[in-house]
Amino acid sequence: MSAEIPSNFVAAETICGLRWRPASTEDIDNWAGLIARTAAVEHPAWYEKHGDLAHILESTTNDARTSTLIGFDETGTARAYGRIEKNPDGDKARGMGCVDPEWQRRGIGSAVIAWQETCTRERFARDAAAGHGDHQPRLRIRTEEQHHHQSSLLQARGYRAIRWFNEMHRPLSLPVPPRPLTDGLEFRPMDASLHEAVRLAHNEAFEDHWGSEPRDEESWRFTLEEPTARHDWSAVVVDSSSGEVAGYVLASHDPDAAADRGFKEGYTELLGVRRAYRGRGIGQALLAEAMRRFADAGMDVASLDVDSANPTGALALYVGMGYAPVSRSMTWEKIL
Template sequence: MLGKAPPAGSTHMLPRDVEGLTWSALEPDRAGELAALVSRIESADGTPVRTSADEVATYFAERGGMRAVAGDDSDGVMRAFGLVRPRIDESVSAFTASGGVDDALRLKGAGAALVDWQVSTARALVEASGQERGVIVVHVDETEQDLTALLHEHGFRPRRWYVQMRRSLAMEIPEIPLPQYVSVEPWNDELANQVRKAHARAFSDQPAGAMERDTEPWGANALAFAPQWSFVALDRSSDRAKVAGYIISSRYEQDWEGLGWTEGYTEAFGVLSKWRGQNVGRALLVAAMRAYAADGMEYAGLDVDVEIALDVDHPEPHSMMALYSSLDYVPTSRSALYVLTI
């Protein structure tokens, strides 16, 4: 049995019964309790990337079809949660699943009950949408071995792999020469639309899925967006400046304790094909490094999708790992995207 019928008056299917927990629909007025639970879970797991209370609040602010459940103990304390959130994908019904169980209540079946609920909930949403198929995706850090095993038991398989890298800002930051008429300039909100279009074009020659993002990494809705750490490469060889590349940075202060260092994080980075092989990518990375260092950060950090990444400073498809390694980035951890087709 994947899920049980909702109580009278509720539109939520609930997970199956688990000893010591009472399930209910998770409503926005409990966002603070959810944030506290997420913090306890991430601390227990030693997860390097942490979720802020503001991020948790956005789950409800942008809920558009989200399904959420909470499991409370006999004292009414939230001890488990599960979320199923729609993703942006025009071809299929796609959902991001996340959840967790307080350390004290693990190994009692709550995790399996939540995954069962997530699968059955997503399947019901696919059927309601009228689409023939759907997918559920779960992001898993390499330290989350129990979750990895649980996902395998439920038919999820790894689809994409990511390497987290960092570069010490105590090291010398090199000077990077640029072509004539190309310059790296500070972020300007007036360029946002041009950068958005450039972002789409820069990844148009990568395999399908390269732009799997729930939200844009810049703009008013991106809580961690750091415009002071973001830059645009402009080609001014004609009357109208053209975007040759861009680097979008974020400031995830809530992660620093778990990581053990402070960092400026590269959220999005791309160079259009016409300007590849001309040091534009290196110049953007170096500009961001200098900005991070000026604000007292210890490291520059980023994630690399090892399957689809193209070296933006190489005219042909080539691993981005080589580019980052040439600028002294080193791997720190790994994560994966697990997928189930429903």
Template sequence: MTSAPTTRQPLAPIAERAAPPAEVPVPQVDGLTWRPLAVADAPALFRLVSAVEEHDQHPFRTSLEETEEIFEGDWRDLPRDTLVGLDADGEPRAYASVDTRPGDTTVVRAFVQGAVHPQWRGRAVGRQVLAWSTARARQLLAASGKELPARIAGYVQDDDAPERRLFEAAGFTATRFYSTLRRDLSLPVPEVTLGEGLRVVPWTPELDEATRLAHNDAFRDHWGSEPATPESWVHGRSMFAPEWSVLVVDDTPATSTGPDGVAPRASTGPDGPVVAGYLLSGRYEQDWPVAGYSSGYTETLGVRRDYRGRKIAVALLSAGMAAYKAGGVEYAELDVDTENPSGAHGLYASLGYEKKDGSRMYSIEL
């Protein structure tokens, strides 16, 4: 007897599922006054974030340039999507930020982040800040008008038990897990020979739009990934290391278009090469004293679906490691989803990558 196929129940309207409150509850904490963040707050916010990361012994340190990225993005509404709690001296002691991205087409998402200064903990500040963030996230999801599955999400280090408990008490569930891997660059870097027409080239600004199109194609079968728009693609590049970023291009003519209906050509014109794969890197020197070693970080690695099985990922990783090594650093690092569908874990292990630490995504699925 053949069982009947299961059918997905139709979603209720996003405005109903998100259940947005009419008003977002501003925290009530003796000694703190609350207002939205402003661009001029970046240095003071950086001091707050640094104090939190040092106290909580995070394996990284956020730079001032990364802190300033909170204020960037034409899609952001800072007066409504950010909050800071100031003490009597005007110093930030807690903050929250909620961010959505304009390109979401399969799941509409709102990401929450925030922190409370160690000296202000134990007063329910974190609970109230997260409640504010969650309420504002619900408003943003409802206002998107996108009749899609929806998600409110935040990221936590695996060993940060207090923050894990905070998210869990607020109704979030750990739904995805990530591993930070590192590879000792004193080991030999493999040499890879690519097939005819394929070659490794340095990243250039002229090839960046073609790289974005390659990224959207490469990640359309990855959980949690949504298309990058031209605006969101270039957001968050304060630590970008172009000298450590490489592409694999195909010089042969392309005959098809990608999933977005656009031929995977370079932005310089229709006769440019196809970007078949890419490795974009970051240089996080502020992390090196904490880690105890220097490293090059692989931000994003992807291969177009039509080009898989042709050693492109190995060639990119090898070229990236060679660039890091030439730059005088000791390790290559990257993060990977533990449920990555492309077999990435086996690939990284075969190249000598080992787990350093981990993080997880907490979410409310709507």
């Protein structure tokens, strides 16, 4: 059995050779260094950096004091971390974490997951007591297909893979296909005057998407204020006659990723079209508009991540626009 890290670990004794406590702003450089060292060995498609971690610690929905932990060695160097996040009304929690490659195979990863499971149970209980629904606790963790050590660890702890996702790329050296909007529709910039309307459009567009949950105002603000967000590469399609939002695309760019991956990447974070406007080529027009903006900014590749079983046919849409899958990831789940 793995060592157990108690959920109230502030004054815990040394476990697995590490001292554990919640993450704080003073830990960001140390925390980011741990993730970067792990990424240098495991080569994930993307990993959290300094700005992302600072953003995480700003969340009030997922208080770092009860949703994060970092394990430090005797020199004070961060060697492992874990965290969970959950929407108050959500029916699942999501777990993230890593262990320094030099400290793997010591039971630390299993101990971190055990802590995540305990925190998930406690978080569900708190949300239920606050009137947010009495859901059965479940924890989901996402891994990339090539990370077999993570898959083995999750399987050993009773997790099962329940969904697969494709990372897809399209070279921007190829001409962007012309996909104009039909009459009565127009592009608008993603500015503050449309943020709330786009949030509501997103909730409607993603209502039938697996794993998606409605975004409240705080979680939507958290999305829009991601450090890598590029609102100048994003766009909104509006119905000219009514002013209603028909669809939108949110883009991002991580300038540090170019050094890791060898190319500059414009990333499509979210793309949605409301039901009443589907079948009018809006998705293709939004993708083409995003690709034009990526290309004008000097990006090499347009990329995105898509659920392989997306009910709206998104995979076929992206293939039709010239995207091709380059890697896969999967979501693992355990009912607690």
